[in-house]
Amino acid sequence: MKFDKPVIGGPCWTELGTSDLEGAKGFYTELFGWRPETDPRQEAGGYTVAHLGDAAVAALTPLYQESQPVAWKVSFAVTDADDAARRVEEAGGTVILGPMDVFDVGRFAVALDPTGAAFQLWQARAFPGAGLFNSPGTLGWVELATRDTGRARDFYTTVFGWSVNASQWYTQWGIGGEDFGGMADMGDRFPPEVSPHWLPYFAVDDVDATAEVAQQAGGAVVMPPTSVPDGPRIAVLRDPQGAAFGVHQAGEEG
Secondary structure, eight states: OOOSSOOTTSEEEEEEEESOHHHHHHHHHHHHOOEEEEOOOGGGTTOEEEEETTEEEEEEEEOOSTTOOSEEEEEEEOSOHHHHHHHHHHTTOEEEEEEEEETTTEEEEEEEOTTSOEEEEEEESSOOSOSOOSSTTSEEEEEEEESOHHHHHHHHHHHHOOEEEEOSSOEEEEETTEEEEEEEEOTTTSOTTSOOEEEEEEEESOHHHHHHHHHHTTOEEEEEEEEOTTSOEEEEEEOTTSOEEEEEETTOOO
16 A cells, blocks of 8 residues: 555555454454554444554454344545545445444445445544554455456546556555455356455565464465565465454565
8 A cells, every 4th residue: 555644545454344353352462463443432332442652554344234244344435425426426336324423523425336346435533544554463465256357447547536556457546546455256266156345455574474374363375475566465364263364574565
């Protein structure tokens, strides 16, 4: 990711919806060294912010609905959540929750793109988003996996105005040419029951060692550590509750 703070249109936050909040706290603390703090207010519903030092870097939450999958979600910064929600619907997406206020910290909405991938819109007030990017244990890249890359490209460039840097094999998203994420065609690499989705990648000091720690802590390796040609070393892991996420070598952001 080529910026180090939340930028309008770019990924500003990521949060995990999990079936075992305490288990997730322990797993990610062991993996990334996070310090989780759960909001004690009843109306916060167990919302837990993970910190590295003084910086908020991600969130962990209980599942709030029976239909909610165990999964990581990516939020994109917008100046006006209501206006962005209208753009989502005009471009063929669906707003499934909100826009709504979150105390005094911001306003958000949850949406689906036309290919079925969920994402969130975040209009910052007191809370702008992650306080640290690209450092070990923090968000460094986001990737859309979809079965219709053409439709997804039209949608996101319309809604967010992203720049596109595409090769035959991979598409990179950017803001003014500063890349922050990518898009991959799911093709036949994923079982039919796996829906299109956004996957956060966290920077780590050592991809191979992180994969080993994940397995020892009860997680699994979905894609073994791999060096991408002309790119970073990466792996895709799964936590003990089933949420997938990626890791990449710190200092090798796209």
